[in-house]
Structures are given as structure tokens and as C-alpha cells.
Amino acid sequence: MKIGFIVNQVKKEDPNFTTTGLAWTAHKRGHEVYYMGVGDLAYYSDEQVGAHARKVPDKKFNTRATFMDGVKSAAKEKITSAGLDVLMLRNDPAEDIEKRSWAQSAGMIFSQMAVKQGVIVLNDPQALSTAINKMYFQHFPEIVRPKTIISRNVEDIKAFFEETRHKMVMKPLQGSGGRNVFLVTKKEASNINQMFEAISRDGYVVGQEYLEEAKQGDIRLFLMNGSPIEVKGKIAMLNRLQKEGDIRSNIHRGGKAFKGQISDTMLELAESVKPKLIKDGMFLVGIDIVGNKLMEINVFSPGGLGNASELHKTDFITPVIEAIEKKVAYKKIYGDNISNVRIATI
Structure with missing residues (x-):
């Protein structure tokens, strides 16, 4: 199996990341593993999606740290979708909001074309494009979700604050990793305008009821x-x-x-x-x-x-790679008769 991992930037990958565990496990199971940052992706004149990727060296690594060193020191080489069985989208668009807005949707856009060219992409890139926030x-x-409001109008947020009996969480609609997340109680009520301003610089503001179990x-x-x-x-x-x-x-x-x-x-x-x-x-x-x-x-x-x-x-982690191996086997049997969105979850 030839599997590529799309990340935000290869140089920022860490031995403790889940992606490292997945890639290292795939390598140990004898698969060809490639790393590529979003900025390494390309669309070539022969209409193939590709990338300037780092291939994991064909050697044994005893630890995640030495594995990641091997990835980062590997020279880039040109690959195309014709030479890949699977792409795993492991980049987080929210990480690129501030300094690399062009990179937010690039992984999904290029991967959608890779699907058309027969590559299995996980998670399905078409669905991911609707889940970017x-x-x-x-x-x-509704039964599984806390009460929520999403707005760029501060008066809407304040009204919701009253509904929640003066205890809510404010956070950005698009983002992750705990950035600009605030707990608002009566004590912080006077700061709602400032919190709203900080969050709304990047888009919509989410108000969510606070759950005491938190x-x-x-x-x-x-x-x-x-x-x-x-x-x-x-x-x-x-x-x-x-x-x-x-x-x-x-x-x-x-x-x-x-x-x-x-x-x-x-x-x-x-x-x-x-x-x-x-x-x-x-x-x-x-x-x-x-x-x-x-x-x-x-x-x-x-x-x-x-x-x-x-x-x-x-x-x-091994069961995840084993599941991907089965998907590759199904793809070889069914070819274009099975959709990416279907094969992604069987």
C-alpha cells in the first residue's frame, strides 16, 4: 500500500502527534509512506494531482522521534495520484486561519480531484468541505447538542447570555485548539463586548450554554x-x-x-x-x-x-491502519463502482 499523509507543514510535525503514530505504524507494516504539507500539493499538466513529498526512508526506526527525524531529513520527490492508494487528510484548516488563509481549503480541493483519479481519501474531502467550521x-x-447561537451581532449574543441564566461559553465558529474560548458569567458580563470583538475579527461568534459537568x-x-x-x-x-x-x-x-x-x-x-x-x-x-x-x-x-x-x-493505532488496508483491498475489487464516501466507512 502506498499512503500519503497531508499535514499543515511537515517541519511542524511532532513525534507525539497522532499522525506520527499512524504513519510510523504503516511504515512498520511494510507500506510506502509519504508526508506532504498543504503547500507541497500540485496539479500537473498531465491532469494528475501530485505533490513534492517526503518518502519515509526504507529503514527501521525504533522510536517515534527517530521516525520523525527520518521524515524531516528526507529529500522531496515528485509523486502523483497515479502512484498512491490512499491519502489521509491530517491537516487542520484552523491552524492556517491567521497567516496562511490560502491553505485552509487547499488540502480538500486537491484531494477531491485525487478521488476522481482513483485515490482513497480519508476523511472524505467533499464532506470535509462542509465541516470546515x-x-x-x-x-x-438536537438532543445531543448544547443550546447554541451563532451570530456576528453582539446584541444576539447578549440576549442568549440572558437565556442561559448568565453562564455561557463564547468561541469562534471556525477554529480549534482552544483559541479565543471564553467562559462568561455575571462576573465577566461587562467584558462581553471585548470578547465579542476579539472573536469576531475572524468571523462568526458561537455562544453555547455552559454545562456544569465541564x-x-x-x-x-x-x-x-x-x-x-x-x-x-x-x-x-x-x-x-x-x-x-x-x-x-x-x-x-x-x-x-x-x-x-x-x-x-x-x-x-x-x-x-x-x-x-x-x-x-x-x-x-x-x-x-x-x-x-x-x-x-x-x-x-x-x-x-x-x-x-x-x-x-x-x-x-494498528486497527486504524488495518482498516485502511481493507479499504485498499475493496478498492482493487470494486474500482470505480464504489464511491469514496462509501469506502471511507466500510
């Missing part, structure tokens, strides 16, 4: 082909706790990760979103749960799968 979340059943952090549950990743009775999940004085539980923002315990409520929430995730060709997804509600559905490069593997002492 948090409005995608509003397409899921004090215990959140649960990130990993889904593959629409269902929780499960290995020998253990489910891929993390309980993320925010650092003191911060409402954000993102690990790279200082949050701490623990094993957590799966509950029937969490499994019911996962089952509720499964039909749409399958319909949209969302192969690998992270859902963030607080209490009996979903806070977010992460379809762009969900992270933390390596952390979950370490905490549960279970390899949750």
Missing part, C-alpha cells in the same frame, strides 16, 4: 467507521481535565489526560451520530463529551489517539 455540528440531532473535564472518544475503536474490550478514549483557572481541556493547552471510564450515555451519544458520520464518509473522528451532551465533533486530524493507547496500555 462548527456549523457542521448543528446538523446532528468542571470534571471532557471525554474524547475515538470513532472509526462510525463506531468506537475497541480492542480486547478496551475503548479508545481520554478523560481530559483542564488546568486550574482554564476552561479548555486541550492537552497542548495544559490539560491533563486520564484513562476515563466509558458509560452507556457515551455509547448512546456515539450511536446517535453514527448514521451521519457514515453518510458523510467520516472514517476517523474524535467526539468530545461533557455530561450527556456532545461539545464538538472533530473530523479534521483528531489528536490524542497515541495518548489513549499509552493510558490504556492498548494499541489503538
